[in-house]
Amino acid sequence: MAEEKINKELFNVSISPHIRSKESISKIMWTVNITLLPAALFGAYYFGLNALMVMVVGVLSAVLFEYLVQKIRKKPITIADGSAVLTGLLLTMCLPPTLPPYMAAVGSFIAIVIAKHAMGGLGQNIFNPAHIGRAALMVSWPVAMTTWSSMTTSIDVVSAATPLNMLKQQGYGALIDTFGSAGNMYQAMFLGFRNGSIGETCTVLLILGGLFLIYKGYVNWQVPVIMIATVAVGTWAFGGLKEFGTLFSGDPIFHMMAGGLIIGAFFMATDMVTIPITKKGQIIFALGAGILTVLIRLKGGYPEGVCYAILLMNCLTPLIDRFVQPKKFGVRG
Amino acid sequence: MMKSFRGGIHPNDSKSYTADKPVVTAPLPGKAIIPVQQHAGAPCAPIVAKGDLVKKGQLIATTDAFVSANVHASISGKVADIGEYPHPIFGTCTAIVIENDGQDEWVEGLPLKRDWQTLSADEVRKIIREAGIVGMGGATFPTHVKMAPPADKKIDVFILNAAECEPYLTADHRMMLEEGDRIVTGVKIMMKTLGVTKGIVGIEDNKKDSIEAMTKAFAGTGVDVVGLPTKYPQGAEKMLIAVLTGKEVPSGGLPMDVGAVVSNVGTAAAVCDAVTQGIPLIERVTTISGKAIKEPKNILVRVGTTFSDAIDFCGGFVSQPEKIILGGPMMGTAQSTIDLPIIKGTSGILAFAEGEANTGVESPCIRCGRCLDACPMGLNPSMLSILGERDLYHEAKEDYALLDCIECGSCVYTCPAKRNIVQYIKYCKAQSRAQSAAK
């Protein structure tokens, strides 16, 4: 370049450092979206067209609402960063496959407009927006939100209940009968061939996706492991109490794969915005979410408790962050 | 493998531009702009006047203050001006401008020959003080002050900081390969002055050849040469001491609180020159690099040479530089002009081409926790940045150990939200300083 073309006074001046990693919010968000996709596609394949429509409508409306909110408030439009897509996807993966798709749009509205932007936007929200959206739908349309697909689970049993529902209402024996045997049940639940919310059933794909996030460093492995382990131990110890009258007669394998635990533990209890920022804090969070899940499942009115357990722990996040700080260099104790 | 410090980051070290390039001597500048303050501490006052003729190595500015460093003429010639000039650290500063007479003549009596072994510790301290030697890694703390720790601080280890953990910079790397003898002598002098028998040289293991060269050079001296895992900020004093001695400098404390004195490679060579030959600190090795520089080089250059002269010596720019940085990319300061003098602490000058700085738009914190994992001081940079944004510097200082931050930039490097955490921290520190001053 010719000397005279160089402008010697117009340099960019800013505070150090002057180099940065390639990591970005959109890279993180899109990676999470992609890791969720296999389990979502499985849900569409297994539950059929309506399930697909619920997810498509939920995701598109989440993006649209984010665009509108930011447009109206004259803020930079950030729909390309993948976080609205993620909220829509997570929300709809936790909805029943038979839900009328417009309700998914309402859920996205609540998640994006109220739970996210009214709280200050990405990073400021205390609660996981997807969970708030789901909880709001639960209150607004309790029947639609608890109506499940009618499907054949074993050779000749047609049922329109989720495994957790069945356990709560008919007991463990009836549950096993539905699947034929405990082995059959575990296999079906591992592969995703069971009733439930659209994206929560396929344990194996969700775990693979979660492992990828751990490998990428977007998730601390302690969170899903501790939350799931806590549920396993809790349900094993107390899960069979009512039915069999003894401690340690519950079925932890069933409980680990039932309901929204796997998707919740890997993808929602790890939502960085709404969980504690330190590893130590996250461990407390995971433990608490696990304990609350067990309490709700075994003692509460709802058959499933993952969503509420995580929401309750979200409330405690600021408190945990206040008291659990990293260990400072050069400070004893 | 050595035990490492907690936190830290692994940026691309970008050292290959200059790592294999031997140090070349830059031509003498037509005029040298020599600021009277090039160090941490009290400024000096000029003792020459406009129109005076000065020789290379002549004292031209000094002060009685203990924490300060003398300033010498780096070339011979006429004092053309004494006035306010742009300064790479302080914005502007009084500087003595010397017009080169082309003679490059030493001041009377220099260089001399002196056997350092016969000198007492106090004599060495006096020589180092007179020679105006400062920490040449960039902190520019006067070396004679480090050499005179208070009586109640027992020093038991001398550490030569040869980590050179800042990306791009290779001046220390090259010096270790080319100037082993001077470095060894400098280290021996400093160890004797401090009365310590234990010496350690810490080098990041991305400089295998330097480790080898130093191991050879220090053979038989009892000084250990240690390869350190390459991780930024390995060269931060506190991290270096922790890794080499297992001791953590307490919050708010100094290396001497754990019995350590740390000095840098260039400084050791300067001490050698001053003590054995009476030569004051008037030149240094510095790295000129970055994608906008035509031929990146390690150059031996006189203090007061301008950035623009040095860059011309490296073939000038190949493209419009987006950023000019004094020092390394992690802790260096961006400059608005290249009409600035190279000073004692200038470890490098970088000219970044478009895109090399990889900035990005700042967005709110998504609480990903990466900055906490990266912070070598165990702080909560996310919180510090949020408090800074809201002007809550008091809380930052009291509850989040604001003052412990070493401004290493690891948090910013790793932040996916591209938050300018160090900027908020510097702002908070300035605010809280201003507030305590007002009290």
Ligand code: SF4
């Ligand atoms: S908070 Fe300070 S010490 Fe910690 S990583 Fe950031 S700049 Fe470095």
Ligand code: SF4
């Ligand atoms: S790295 Fe950036 S986004 Fe992540 S917690 Fe720290 S400040 Fe927030």
